[in-house]
Amino acid sequence: MSHDLLQRRFDALGRNAPLFYDRPVHLVRGEGVWVEDSDGRRYLDAYNNVPHVGHCHPRVVEAVARQAATLNLHTRYLHETVVEYAERLTATLAEPLDTAILTCSGSEANELALRMARFATGRSGLIVSDFSYHGNTATLASVTTCFPVVEAFPAHARAVRVPDPRHDGAGLTEAELADRYVAEVVAAVRSLEQEGHGVAVILLDSFFANEGLPDPVPGYVARAVETVRAAGGLFVCDEVQAGFGRTGDAMWGHELVGVVPDIVTMGKPMGNGHPVAGVVAGNDLVSDFQAASTYFNTFGGNPVSAAAAMAVLDVLEEEQLQRNAQVVGGYVRGHLEKLAARHEVVGAVRGRGLFFGIEIQDDGRPAPDLTKRLVNDMRERGVLLSRIGRHDNVLKMRPPLSFSQADADFLLGTLDDALTGL
Numbered sequence: 001m002s003h004d005l006l007q008r009r010f011d012a013l014g015r016n017a018p019l020f021y022d023r024p025v026h027l028v029r030g031e032g033v034w035v036e037d038s039d040g041r042r043y044l045d046a047y048n049n050v051p052h053v054g055h056c057h058p059r060v061v062e063a064v065a066r067q068a069a070t071l072n073l074h075t076r077y078l079h080e081t082v083v084e085y086a087e088r089l090t091a092t093l094a095e096p097l098d099t100a101i102l103t104c105s106g107s108e109a110n111e112l113a114l115r116m117a118r119f120a121t122g123r124s125g126l127i128v129s130d131f132s133y134h135g136n137t138a139t140l141a142s143v144t145t146c147f148p149v150v151e152a153f154p155a156h157a158r159a160v161r162v163p164d165p166r167h168d169g170a171g172l173t174e175a176e177l178a179d180r181y182v183a184e185v186v187a188a189v190r191s192l193e194q195e196g197h198g199v200a201v202i203l204l205d206s207f208f209a210n211e212g213l214p215d216p217v218p219g220y221v222a223r224a225v226e227t228v229r230a231a232g233g234l235f236v237c238d239e240v241q242a243g244f245g246r247t248g249d250a251m252w253g254h255e256l257v258g259v260v261p262d263i264v265t266m267g268k269p270m271g272n273g274h275p276v277a278g279v280v281a282g283n284d285l286v287s288d289f290q291a292a293s294t295y296f297n298t299f300g301g302n303p304v305s306a307a308a309a310m311a312v313l314d315v316l317e318e319e320q321l322q323r324n325a326q327v328v329g330g331y332v333r334g335h336l337e338k339l340a341a342r343h344e345v346v347g348a349v350r351g352r353g354l355f356f357g358i359e360i361q362d363d364g365r366p367a368p369d370l371t372k373r374l375v376n377d378m379r380e381r382g383v384l385l386s387r388i389g390r391h392d393n394v395l396k397m398r399p400p401l402s403f404s405q406a407d408a409d410f411l412l413g414t415l416d417d418a419l420t421g422l
């Protein structure tokens with residue numbers, strides 16, 4: 001049955017539409033942190049950040065169903081829920097981030113943020129990290145640096161390395177490490193200016209998720225942003241992965257690096273699976289852009305999307321899921337350190353809150369093949385996770401925020417067995 005579905009998928013969606021695992025999983029339902037396949041087998045979901053408050057959370061399901069049964073249409077009418085949602089969302093962010101535009105995907109949000117930044121600064125230059133992904137529009141694809149794309153990297157963009165103290169910090173203090181990498185931003189700004197582009201924006205993921213969750217280097221992001229601002233550019237902070245409390249210690253990843261961005265983008269977890277995303281900036285920035293350039297999004301923030309997103313905020317608050325991410329995340333991290341001490345193939349433990357990774361190594365060198373084996377083996381053992389990073393050797397774990405200590409024990413026990421069996 002699943003084999004037939006796989007063939008039909010190749011035929012209907014193309015042979016290279018991405019799929020996880022050597023033996024893809026055919027999932028048919030989910031509840032909380034568990035999903036079930038077509039044979040009735042259950043898997044612990046230690047990977048998916050989209051069902052942020054848990055798969056099929058009844059509160060979100062009910063809010064979506066109720067609104068879908070009442071009214072859903074495009075976004076150019078007055079509707080209470082979207083306004084209240086924007087008020088509640090922006091109240092979680094520091095001044096001057098008080099105005100939202102809702103979209104349907106993180107890609108749309110980042111694309112819009114770049115347009116706004118270019119308009120506000122009158123410049124075109126763009127700085128990203130050299131191992132990043134921010135979306136699938138033509139502009140964002142052209143500055144994708146972590147996997148292959150057909151678009152050429154543009155002349156008005158620069159890719160800078162971000163510090164990874166575990167690997168390039170040897171013999172350097174944190175301040176020296178920050179200096180070294182801020183110097184790359186200074187050089188990028190200078191060369192954009194010399195070529196007449198100027199710098200409009202530095203676009204960074206506050207948690208460097210696709211980069212493989214390197215430990216933060218105090219001061220690095222703040223100084224990189226300062227450099228760009230001094231040249232007249234803005235900081236667009238991509239919170240698509242780190243936002244909505246995932247890091248446990250803060251609602252937004254940028255709070256942890258101590259910088260208030262000019263524009264924040266968000267997506268994946270926002271509607272618990274319903275496609276809603278957004279851009280938040282100061283009212284002048286948003287209003288001036290919209291005065292100069294009509295922006296409307298047929299589906300972005302429609303009544304059903306707004307109801308889904310509102311229910312996510314409700315559940316986050318009522319079930320104190322950010323706090324849960326902090327507590328359970330700390331527990332997992334401590335136990336991952338113990339696994340690292342017992343298994344030679346485990347290198348550095350990375351991450352924070354319910355977003356963590358372990359490096360898999362062989363003789364001290366990155367071991368992407370072993371990591372891939374481990375990901376597939378964990379799937380066979382009933383735990384879903386994946387891998388990321390420059391060398392594809394960081395095991396990526398990012399479960400729904402309702403992940404409990406018992407779920408963590410199941411994950412850790414299974415991981416221990418899989419590492420032993422390598």
Ligand SMILES: Cc1ncc(COP(=O)(O)O)c(C=O)c1O
Binds near residue numbers: 104106108136
């Ligand atoms: C950091 C980051 N930004 C933006 C996006 C794009 O979001 P979407 O797939 O909703 O367009 C992704 C998707 O993986 C992402 O990881």
